[in-house]
Amino acid sequence: MQDMPSGILNVNADHLSGFVAERGWRENQLSVRHGRTRFVTGNIASGISITKSDCLLKQDFRSRVDHDAPVAILGFGIAGHSNFSFGRHSKSSLVRPGDIWLYTPDDQAMCRHTPAGQGCQMVAVKFGGHRIASVLDEMADSGVSSVQSGGHAIRLNTGLDMPATLRDLLANPLVTALDRLAAESAALALLVDCLQTMPIIDPGLPGAVSAEEKRVIAQVRDVLTKDLSCPPDLETLARMTGFTHTRLNRCFRKVYGTTVFAWLREYRLEQARILLGRDHQSITDIAYFCGFSSSSHFGSCFRARFGLTPQQYRCCPEK
Structure with a gap:
């Protein structure tokens, strides 16, 4: 990872893979100036992971994440707010408490801006693109507006309490094979539930x-x-x-x-x-x-x- 002179923290696919433990949860800290960023990441199954982030910063925080393969990310706002976009010239999406967003960055970098002076918490459930691209394309063919794979941000819901399935995922120790099997089933059910809100x-x-x-x-x-x-x-x-x-x-x-x-x-x-x-x-x-x-x-x-x-x-x- 590089903290660039511009103040943007750059994270590539190799860094992302290093954040995830083979089993259980791994706690990570990002090296940023004037504050703290803490996040825990769990490996649910092949192509599915979950991260809960918690940051409190005295200066605005900006990051840029590059994935090496297509992914789909369900983002859940818990506290505070952050803006996400796919580059400087794309429209940004504001994630607030109770919001649920679906991101499909594909080959585009995903950029985050979190304003200073607030406690910001989010949960992201990431799916390998192969698991969801055909689903999104089929939904688009069925007339669901704004549903496409490839560089898009879609707000699925707003102002909701944390879904019970997501709470169960965060409480799962992800240690045994049965833990991870239950988590995989819950993650897929959560994905279906979120997509069905459209x-x-x-x-x-x-x-x-x-x-x-x-x-x-x-x-x-x-x-x-x-x-x-x-x-x-x-x-x-x-x-x-x-x-x-x-x-x-x-x-x-x-x-x-x-x-x-x-x-x-x-x-x-x-x-x-x-x-x-x-x-x-x-x-x-x-x-x-x-x-x-x-x-x-x-x-x-x-x-x-x-x-x-x-x-x-x-x-x-x-x-």
């Missing part, structure tokens, strides 16, 4: 999703996915959010094109599909973990959705 408006339904509706949808999703085996019913969700059950389903239709519990069923099946790609749990355990009443019910739902039984999919998950 509205895909049904052309037959007038009107966009309001800020209040986005907040309620995020709240409902968080509650439903916290325990897939025992979710609250629609009436309970309605009382919890202050929306009628009709309005809740209408909001979900605006964003996902389906009702609340049809969305939950699809989410359960997708989580089951991910777990079946590994050999660590029995099909019965996966069925109950994902909220299906029996392995036979799970099997029939899975086959209707993916065209294969769970056992067939486990034997050839590439299908």
Whole structure:
């Protein structure tokens, strides 16, 4: 790393790899003038890492990070604020507490500016570009505005409490193989949840999703996915959010094109599909973990959705 005369701290891919321990978390300090920057980094799985940063500076802090391969980064604002951009002439994005941003710098340097005199905390979950580029391109083809891979910053949400899945990730010791397996599943679920906040408006339904509706949808999703085996019913969700059950389903239709519990069923099946790609749990355990009443019910739902039984999919998950 070089602290240049201009005051910009330059970090390249070799430096980034040195920040990550093979297992567990590694605490790092950056050498900066007039303040402190502390961050802890954990290696979740191949192509997935997580970093929590904490800085308090007496002078403005600027850094430039170059990745050696395409990446996608979910950025979560916890405290304070920072500006990010892809070079001097690109538009900057302001990350504040409760904001969630998706960054796809690809071959462009990612620049950060944190103003002096504030305690700034952020969490970044980084995914190798191969894991997400095709997803973003497919979403763009489906008409999701502003979704592309390659040098873009997209605000996915604002003013939210830290997602429960992210809290679980930060509390995971990342020491054992089971720790990292749970973290990988949580990180992918977090990515799916964040991407699903991007509205895909049904052309037959007038009107966009309001800020209040986005907040309620995020709240409902968080509650439903916290325990897939025992979710609250629609009436309970309605009382919890202050929306009628009709309005809740209408909001979900605006964003996902389906009702609340049809969305939950699809989410359960997708989580089951991910777990079946590994050999660590029995099909019965996966069925109950994902909220299906029996392995036979799970099997029939899975086959209707993916065209294969769970056992067939486990034997050839590439299908």
